[in-house]
Amino acid sequence: MKAFQLIALLQEHDLYQSNSLKSDDVSFESLAYDSRNVSENGLFICKGKNFSVDYLKQAIANGATSYLAETDYSDVFSVPGIIVNDVRKAMSLAAQLFFGFPQNDLFLIGYTGTKGKTTSTYFTHNILEHAHPGEVAMFSTIDRIVGQGAKNQFKAHLTTAESFDLFKEMREAVDNGAKYLVMEVASQAYLLDRVYGLQFDVGIFLDITPDHIGINEHPNFANYLFCKQQLLLNSRNVVINADTDHFDEVLAAAQVSTAPDHIFTYGMNSDSASVSITDNQASLTASTFNLVVNSDNPMLASLAQTYNVSVPGDFNQSNASAAILATAIAGASADDMQYGLANTKVPGRMQFTRTKNHGTIYVDYAHDWGSMNALLGFLSTQFPDQRVIAVLGSTGDKGEDRREGFARALNDFADVAYLTADDPGHEDPIKIAEEIDSHIDHSKVDTTIVPKREDAIRQAITGASNTDLVVLAGKGEDKYQKVNGVDTPYPSDPVVAANVLESLADEA
Numbered sequence: 001m002k003a004f005q006l007i008a009l010l011q012e013h014d015l016y017q018s019n020s021l022k023s024d025d026v027s028f029e030s031l032a033y034d035s036r037n038v039s040e041n042g043l044f045i046c047k048g049k050n051f052s053v054d055y056l057k058q059a060i061a062n063g064a065t066s067y068l069a070e071t072d073y074s075d076v077f078s079v080p081g082i083i084v085n086d087v088r089k090a091m092s093l094a095a096q097l098f099f100g101f102p103q104n105d106l107f108l109i110g111y112t113g114t115k116g117k118t119t120s121t122y123f124t125h126n127i128l129e130h131a132h133p134g135e136v137a138m139f140s141t142i143d144r145i146v147g148q149g150a151k152n153q154f155k156a157h158l159t160t161a162e163s164f165d166l167f168k169e170m171r172e173a174v175d176n177g178a179k180y181l182v183m184e185v186a187s188q189a190y191l192l193d194r195v196y197g198l199q200f201d202v203g204i205f206l207d208i209t210p211d212h213i214g215i216n217e218h219p220n221f222a223n224y225l226f227c228k229q230q231l232l233l234n235s236r237n238v239v240i241n242a243d244t245d246h247f248d249e250v251l252a253a254a255q256v257s258t259a260p261d262h263i264f265t266y267g268m269n270s271d272s273a274s275v276s277i278t279d280n281q282a283s284l285t286a287s288t289f290n291l292v293v294n295s296d297n298p299m300l301a302s303l304a305q306t307y308n309v310s311v312p313g314d315f316n317q318s319n320a321s322a323a324i325l326a327t328a329i330a331g332a333s334a335d336d337m338q339y340g341l342a343n344t345k346v347p348g349r350m351q352f353t354r355t356k357n358h359g360t361i362y363v364d365y366a367h368d369w370g371s372m373n374a375l376l377g378f379l380s381t382q383f384p385d386q387r388v389i390a391v392l393g394s395t396g397d398k399g400e401d402r403r404e405g406f407a408r409a410l411n412d413f414a415d416v417a418y419l420t421a422d423d424p425g426h427e428d429p430i431k432i433a434e435e436i437d438s439h440i441d442h443s444k445v446d447t448t449i450v451p452k453r454e455d456a457i458r459q460a461i462t463g464a465s466n467t468d469l470v471v472l473a474g475k476g477e478d479k480y481q482k483v484n485g486v487d488t489p490y491p492s493d494p495v496v497a498a499n500v501l502e503s504l505a506d507e508a
């Protein structure tokens, strides 16, 4: 990457301020935002609220020959700098340039929403993989897929990676033959300019409920909604859930930059949506629905079919419909969609085990009011004769208002609750459980506080009869508990449940 190319790009975006390079013809052979990862002849990016000049010092010692920053450090270091007025935006552009604009070789699908991003991303990946085997990359909260084989699949650190990592992984995917990329776009991605300058072929808005508001996240709900809407403003085609809260505002935001024939909507029994979900039938382990096409757009005509979804929950029919529209725009057939939806499992999302004597056990990632309400509401309304037994906690150090929300969902839909630890952080898990408990209506919910999660799961499963629905909520397949700033090893909910069933001689 030549310095003059970067400077020209920064100027185009009104980000450039000055430089102290001897010549703008110099090249950089590496780029890094972490001083520990700098290599020879590198450009080091100084960013972040915890940034310290010591990192720049270390970067120089490790081979940085220049830096990109909002602050001019020429009175401290002799190494020259490129000074900009917004280093996060500049980092995204530098990464795109350094990795050769990999997005230009990809059909790019992005999902935003408080809930359903990971599930819809998995659905989309599997539909497109059926249509184009080996050509579909996926960046989800759980994992990244940048090519074939185990070496090209790895765990994710963030839902949406820092721009540098994002474009690096995109480059790897393109070099491995990817032509499609489906990714989750967290609201923080726009808050922190991780996807600055990126144009999506399809941007999908799944839903919004208050969450992710607080220190290190969004200052208020208006900012959370604003950031989510940015995906629509940066997408050529837009798909919106007609049943989402704030639908009118979301649609109005999309209409600012997208022509009406590139805006698609879906909803439950909604005549005004482009496609509507009808005749939905749910079992404990799967569901089926029909899609009715209300639009005269010929691209949608073949979507009027029956679809089977192998991840239970009526909310997953909504996620499936989003994936159907997104992949239709990408050129997939109804056959690809039917195959993909019927053959997708999502780790830690509505993962179920049917036992012989202790009911059906669900491991699910629900960890805020919106998801808990959808999950418990689905089970208790669809299967009103079966008891719902929930095991849950609430994370420490953040989202305190989730605690009251969990109690509300339990009051509305649960019969029995075991309140326990879920990433307590620097807080006492018993105090968190007591806070949830203080909002519970004990005439409706039989509640027990059990500090250790393994014990809570054991008690819940042991006490369940063969018609009960046992929900282990919040941690999915996580193999750790965050305690006092440390990821403390934890076997994971599915493993704990399997061990309990083994000891009860009640494996499915």
Ligand SMILES: CC(=O)N[C@H]1[C@@H](OP(=O)(O)OP(=O)(O)OC[C@H]2O[C@@H](n3ccc(=O)[nH]c3=O)[C@H](O)[C@@H]2O)O[C@H](CO)[C@@H](O)[C@@H]1O[C@H](C)C(=O)N[C@@H](C)C(=O)N[C@H](CCC(=O)O)C(=O)O
Pocket (backbone or CB within 6 Å): 033, 034, 035, 036, 047, 048, 049, 050, 051, 052, 055, 157, 158, 159, 160, 161, 162, 186, 187, 188, 189, 192, 216, 217
């Ligand atoms: C608030 C926030 O998003 N912070 C992210 C951000 O931190 P930051 O830019 O403030 O960086 P920092 O941690 O203050 O460090 C300053 C800089 O010094 C560098 N450094 C640090 C140490 C050193 O020795 N040398 C060095 O150069 C760091 O690499 C960094 O560039 O950049 C870091 C990586 O560069 C991220 O790890 C970090 O995510 C934190 C861990 C986080 O938890 N973020 C959450 C809120 C988040 O982004 N969540 C979303 C949404 C999830 C959802 O929808 O559910 C996500 O996309 O995951």
Ligand SMILES: Nc1ncnc2c1ncn2[C@@H]1O[C@H](COP(=O)(O)OP(=O)(O)OP(=O)(O)O)[C@@H](O)[C@H]1O
Pocket (backbone or CB within 6 Å): 113, 114, 115, 116, 117, 118, 119, 120, 141, 206, 207, 315, 316, 318, 319, 348, 349, 350, 364, 365, 366, 367, 370, 371, 372, 374, 375
């Ligand atoms: N459309 C939906 N509406 C409400 N709840 C949902 C929906 N889809 C999934 N859920 C619930 O939310 C949980 C998380 O789902 P998923 O991982 O797909 O969403 P996400 O947006 O990636 O979540 P997060 O941001 O918490 O990682 C599920 O385990 C389920 O309980």
